[in-house]
Amino acid sequence: MPFETPCPEKESSFISKITYSWFDSIAWTGYKRPLNFEDLWDLNKDDRADEQVPIFMKYWDAAVERAKANSAKTGKAIQVSIVSILFKCYWKTLCVAGLMKLLQDLLPFISPELMKFLVAHVAPQSTEESWKGYLYSGLLILCSILQTIFGVQHMKRMMLLGMRIRTVLSSAIYRKSLIITSASKRDTTAGEIVNLMSVNTQRLLDLAGFFFMALTAPIQIGLSIYFLYNTLGASVFAGLAVMILLIPYTGFTQSRVRNLQMKQMLIKDQRVKLINEILAGMKVLKLYGWEQSYADQITKLRDREMMLLRRAALYGTSTMFSFTCAPFLVSLSTFAVYVLTDETHNLNAEKTFVSLSLFNILRMPMTMLPAVIAIMIQAMVSVERINRFLNAEELEKNSVMKEKNDVEPVVIKDASFSWTDESVTLADINFSVKKGSLTAVVGTVGSGKTSLLSALLGDLKKHKGTVNIDGSISYVAQTAWIQNASLRENVLFKDGFQEGKYKSVIDACALGPDLELLENGDQTEIGEKGINLSGGQKQRVSLARAAYKESDIYLWDDPLSAVDAHVGKHIFDKLIGPQGLLSSKTRILVTH
Numbered sequence: 001m002p003f004e005t006p007c008p009e010k011e012s013s014f015i016s017k018i019t020y021s022w023f024d025s026i027a028w029t030g031y032k033r034p035l036n037f038e039d040l041w042d043l044n045k046d047d048r049a050d051e052q053v054p055i056f057m058k059y060w061d062a063a064v065e066r067a068k069a070n071s072a073k074t075g076k077a078i079q080v081s082i083v084s085i086l087f088k089c090y091w092k093t094l095c096v097a098g099l100m101k102l103l104q105d106l107l108p109f110i111s112p113e114l115m116k117f118l119v120a121h122v123a124p125q126s127t128e129e130s131w132k133g134y135l136y137s138g139l140l141i142l143c144s145i146l147q148t149i150f151g152v153q154h155m156k157r158m159m160l161l162g163m164r165i166r167t168v169l170s171s172a173i174y175r176k177s178l179i180i181t182s183a184s185k186r187d188t189t190a191g192e193i194v195n196l197m198s199v200n201t202q203r204l205l206d207l208a209g210f211f212f213m214a215l216t217a218p219i220q221i222g223l224s225i226y227f228l229y230n231t232l233g234a235s236v237f238a239g240l241a242v243m244i245l246l247i248p249y250t251g252f253t254q255s256r257v258r259n260l261q262m263k264q265m266l267i268k269d270q271r272v273k274l275i276n277e278i279l280a281g282m283k284v285l286k287l288y289g290w291e292q293s294y295a296d297q298i299t300k301l302r303d304r305e306m307m308l309l310r311r312a313a314l315y316g317t318s319t320m321f322s323f324t325c326a327p328f329l330v331s332l333s334t335f336a337v338y339v340l341t342d343e344t345h346n347l348n349a350e351k352t353f354v355s356l357s358l359f360n361i362l363r364m365p366m367t368m369l370p371a372v373i374a375i376m377i378q379a380m381v382s383v384e385r386i387n388r389f390l391n392a393e394e395l396e397k398n399s400v401m402k403e404k405n406d407v408e409p410v411v412i413k414d415a416s417f418s419w420t421d422e423s424v425t426l427a428d429i430n431f432s433v434k435k436g437s438l439t440a441v442v443g444t445v446g447s448g449k450t451s452l453l454s455a456l457l458g459d460l461k462k463h464k465g466t467v468n469i470d471g472s473i474s475y476v477a478q479t480a481w482i483q484n485a486s487l488r489e490n491v492l493f494k495d496g497f498q499e500g501k502y503k504s505v506i507d508a509c510a511l512g513p514d515l516e517l518l519e520n521g522d523q524t525e526i527g528e529k530g531i532n533l534s535g536g537q538k539q540r541v542s543l544a545r546a547a548y549k550e551s552d553i554y555l556w557d558d559p560l561s562a563v564d565a566h567v568g569k570h571i572f573d574k575l576i577g578p579q580g581l582l583s584s585k586t587r588i589l590v591t592h
Helices: 014-019 021-032 049-074 082-122 130-179 182-186 190-208 213-280 282-288 291-341 349-390 449-457 487-492 499-508 512-517 535-549 565-576
Strands: 410-418 426-433 438-442 461-469 473-476 553-557 586-591
Touching (some): 082 130, 282 291, 291 349, 426 449, 449 461, 487 499, 499 535, 535 565
Parallel strands (some): 473 553, 553 586
């Protein structure tokens, strides 16, 4: 996809990048008038999903293959962690951002030393030249500027990294949802998948801005205590004792928060699943007057969720309160012990300014540390949930072979299939279809007709035998699938528009009279799940989509059950049958 309005950041100068002056143009535009979509720049190439997702999937697939090899030797379940994969993908960005964060957090310790020299310089008994005072002041300003530059550049890289992580994980979760086995689907609800793609990936994005703070905060605290010891002596250990006393309490509260987070996510999964069911069956719910019953169920789940959130917030607030008070208690106890333990200990200007500067440095990591720990705990819960889903059993990629066969493009030989491991659904199947033929699979409800088509598509677990498909496949399921787009877009399905071909498909699927009834013809917008089409219309749109694709093999799962008898005869004669539009294709029709 071409870039129409490329972002100017890549072409900007070094000074422009560190001062963000390349952003001025869009800021001025937004100041003068409201911004339009056309005013926005395209994403940088490195931030696009089509650039990032293949990198992640390359490392992920390689790790899965290694895990399968180890599993075959040891007999253990396949377990691959997204943490190691993400590190392989983004270790360079992490190293650069980590170095910037380290420099940002070390620079403040230069200020107290400069402050010491500056206070000594302005003392009445000082004999130093005046230019040194200007030098100390200039260095103090320079330290602040460098600290700001490193801090902003670190945050920018980590937020971009968080965005990329969310993008690749959302894509990986979506892809996984398409290829997990039926047994795995029983343990994973639609609500859980939605939460994985939205809530859990957002937790990792939230962590990105605070990840290195969890590593550098202990360094800042340790250095602050070291310099305070050099300034105030052993009295600093009184403040250290206050900090140590808070550690067990923090550990207890954060473990409680983690447990509450796990319980809350399970209830959230149930709530989202129930909401999806309500939206999908809104017509039935309205007809039977079940609104209040379902509203009560959602309210109960939400009340339980709110209770857990409230308890987690109370634990988090108590931790935050204790650490907010901690810097004050540390400084108070340190100064008190320093003054009271020895009569010679006097707090002169130099010691007071330097100590207060160090205590000020100490305040930020001590205040933020509990919040960072809470965010890390939430991210760990999310990583655990995502790992469990991405390691679920998948359909075998090679269960359906693609070998060339000009005579029989569809062959099943001595094969057995099942939806789960508990029982075999289709046993010892031998089935072949000649090229260009029409084959009908007839049977009663529950006899395995749909399962046979699913086996050809590779959706069933194969226990033995072989399945070979030579050519591309179009599949029309019993339940029609409709996009929230115009009727024409539903038929074309991203293929180019060819008027003659399109008209012949519309006629074969008996959609001509329907287009005349629709307000805007084939440009009529179809609502979510085809809400403004009847069941028969939706099925005929699905048939038209498959026919327009011009695949080699067509699998139809009882597509005529939703249409009237005379319409069904028309579709069979004009589309499916020996004289139909697809008469030269290999066709398998399931019917009762």
